[in-house]
Amino acid sequence: MTTLAEVASIVRSKNAGPFTITLDVFFETDEAYRDVVDRDVLTPAVIADVYGLEADVPVSVYAVDEVSAIKISLPRSIPAGDRRDTDVYGMQQYTPLLAIRL
Amino acid sequence: MEELTIYTPAGAFGHGMAEESVERALSRYDIDYIIVDGGSIDPGPNYLGDGEWGPENLLRHDFEVILAARERHDVPLIISTCGIAGSRAHLDPVATIAREVAGRLESGIDIAKIYADIAGEQLKRYVEDGRVDPAPVGESLSTDDVDRTERIVAQLGAEPYVEALDRGTDLILGGRSVDVAPYAAVGAYHGFDPGLAVHLGKILECGPMAADWDSEADSILGVLGDGYAEVEPPEPTGRCSTESVAAHTLYEKADPYTIQTPTGTADVSTADFTQVSDSRVRIEGTEYRETPVVNHLLEGVERVGYRSIMLCGIRGPEILARLDEILDRTRKKVTALADGTSWTLTFRRYGIDGVPLFPEPTPETVPPEVGLVVDVTAETRERAGNVCGTVNNVLRHLNFEGKLATSGNLAIPYSPAVTDVGPVYEFSVYNFLEGLSSRELANIEYEVVE
Numbered sequence: 001m002t003t004l005a006e007v008a009s010i011v012r013s014k015n016a017g018p019f020t021i022t023l024d025v026f027f028e029t030d031e032a033y034r035d036v037v038d039r040d041v042l043t044p045a046v047i048a049d050v051y052g053l054e055a056d057v058p059v060s061v062y063a064v065d066e067v068s069a070i071k072i073s074l075p076r077s078i079p080a081g082d083r084r085d086t087d088v089y090g091m092q093q094y095t096p097l098l099a100i101r102l
Numbered sequence: 103m104e105e106l107t108i109y110t111p112a113g114a115f116g117h118g119m120a121e122e123s124v125e126r127a128l129s130r131y132d133i134d135y136i137i138v139d140g141g142s143i144d145p146g147p148n149y150l151g152d153g154e155w156g157p158e159n160l161l162r163h164d165f166e167v168i169l170a171a172r173e174r175h176d177v178p179l180i181i182s183t184c185g186i187a188g189s190r191a192h193l194d195p196v197a198t199i200a201r202e203v204a205g206r207l208e209s210g211i212d213i214a215k216i217y218a219d220i221a222g223e224q225l226k227r228y229v230e231d232g233r234v235d236p237a238p239v240g241e242s243l244s245t246d247d248v249d250r251t252e253r254i255v256a257q258l259g260a261e262p263y264v265e266a267l268d269r270g271t272d273l274i275l276g277g278r279s280v281d282v283a284p285y286a287a288v289g290a291y292h293g294f295d296p297g298l299a300v301h302l303g304k305i306l307e308c309g310p311m312a313a314d315w316d317s318e319a320d321s322i323l324g325v326l327g328d329g330y331a332e333v334e335p336p337e338p339t340g341r342c343s344t345e346s347v348a349a350h351t352l353y354e355k356a357d358p359y360t361i362q363t364p365t366g367t368a369d370v371s372t373a374d375f376t377q378v379s380d381s382r383v384r385i386e387g388t389e390y391r392e393t394p395v396v397n398h399l400l401e402g403v404e405r406v407g408y409r410s411i412m413l414c415g416i417r418g419p420e421i422l423a424r425l426d427e428i429l430d431r432t433r434k435k436v437t438a439l440a441d442g443t444s445w446t447l448t449f450r451r452y453g454i455d456g457v458p459l460f461p462e463p464t465p466e467t468v469p470p471e472v473g474l475v476v477d478v479t480a481e482t483r484e485r486a487g488n489v490c491g492t493v494n495n496v497l498r499h500l501n502f503e504g505k506l507a508t509s510g511n512l513a514i515p516y517s518p519a520v521t522d523v524g525p526v527y528e529f530s531v532y533n534f535l536e537g538l539s540s541r542e543l544a545n546i547e548y549e550v551v552e
Contacts, residue, residue: 016354016356017143017144017356018147020356022356052460053460066375067351071352071358079147080144080146080147081145081146081148082146083406083446083479085459086450086457086459088145088146090459092457093458093459093460096458096460096462
């Protein structure tokens with residue numbers, strides 16, 4: 001079964017301000033992007049599942065046709081630079097996306 | 103003015119500018135303004151709290167490169183959010199370096215300093231007047247929160263920069279500002295479309311990041327014209343493509359379609375990107391909406407304690423197999439010995455689960471080696487150091503079933519083992535302030551360097 005990592009060219013995470021993590025997924029081909037969007041692979045529910053989020057955590061998913069990319073934004077579980085933070089810039093929080101099955 | 107040409111020599115000021123690229127760009131193009139961003143709040147509250155603004159040597163390097171170049175070509179320079187967090191405590195040391203470097207050049211310069219600091223007493227009046235909104239995080243702000251806050255800045259928009267431009271300033275050093283503020287300012291000052299100016303600013307402010315990843319670019323150049331903006335790297339090896347520019351529009355933003363300033367929003371969902379040469383991309387169709395109420399994001403931090411850490415490594419498989427239990431028992435013993443709950447203890451287990459912010463399944467296999475950071479915060483430096491030292495002494499020799507190495511459990515690379523890493527800050531203010539202009543919030547000071 002194909003995973004997201006196998007059809008993506010870039011998968012990245014970064015803070016969008018200190019309280020939000022944003023994830024960008026770019027694809028090897030426009031067809032792969034279209035396929036992921038048409039089959040609704042990356043829904044807020046799927047993201048909530050792989051990131052272990054409670055049901056009331058707001059997750060935004062944007063399919064950006066102009067660049068054939070998917071953007072996902074979610075609140076950080078811990079604000080950037082907080083005592084319990086593990087990743088101040090949020091650069092290493094993309095890995096739960098990689099194994100999502102298409 | 104038919105076209106306005108803006109040069110951004112790097113994605114951040116004080117990261118080591120490429121001198122050759124700067125000189126080549128200023129010689130090859132007719133550049134009207136040099137703009138570069140000097141900070142960000144993304145690394146969290148500590149920089150705003152402790153006033154850290156460096157590294158000094160790189161800021162001096164960049165000033166030596168850019169002030170000499172801007173003098174040779176007579177181009178005004180704007181640096182926004184000076185000194186990482188952009189408060190007065192951050193901007194002033196940056197201004198001191200600028201003054202020293204500028205003082206050794208042939209011609210004098212006029213400097214404007216735009217301060218974004220908000221006094222606590224003033225903010226309490228704004229709170230009482232109901233001008234402070236719980237957004238964007240949803241935490242309402244009380245006057246008590248403000249009392250606990252050490253330093254407060256507002257993310258300024260374009261107006262104070264426009265005022266400084268109008269005075270014919272050579273060097274504008276901005277305090278905390280939205281990243282696009284100086285770009286919006288030069289656009290507004292010369293009468294260009296605000297949506298395109300903001301959109302161009304968003305693309306340029308990260309420097310060469312909007313160029314193709316496989317092309318070699320150190321910097322970036324933007325042009326504002328009537329109904330269009332264009333972008334390309336000035337380096338002969340650099341290239342922007344419609345994909346690289348459009349993709350960069352998404353970067354470090356929660357919402358891919360809008361770019362906000364205190365006075366308006368650029369809507370990029372209507373924008374068209376066209377390749378106009380091998381390396382240059384044109385942007386058209388970005389829309390702009392003025393916000394009904396002017397809105398400034400405020401940032402403020404409080405000191406919540408001090409931190410001491412100990413770094414150590416563990417390789418013994420019999421220790422790693424029982425690490426959960428060993429760390430639990432260590433915590434219990436330390437709690438009994440160090441009496442109380444006025445401290446926090448975090449075991450950061452690199453090699454197991456040191457990185458995820460969100461819960462991920464723990465790996466089933468035992469790794470060959472684990473890096474452990476013992477992280478203690480407490481109300482005072484002494485307390486944090488004492489508790490961290492207690493963890494060291496307990497964990498180093500803790501007994502457990504199956505123990506092989508009776509000599510000790512930890513490889514400790516540093517002596518002393520425990521390091522005081524200073525104060526810890528958290529956000530106490532992260533709220534929108536409504537209904538005041540950037541000009542009302544900013545304090546502008548002018549000076550002349552002979």
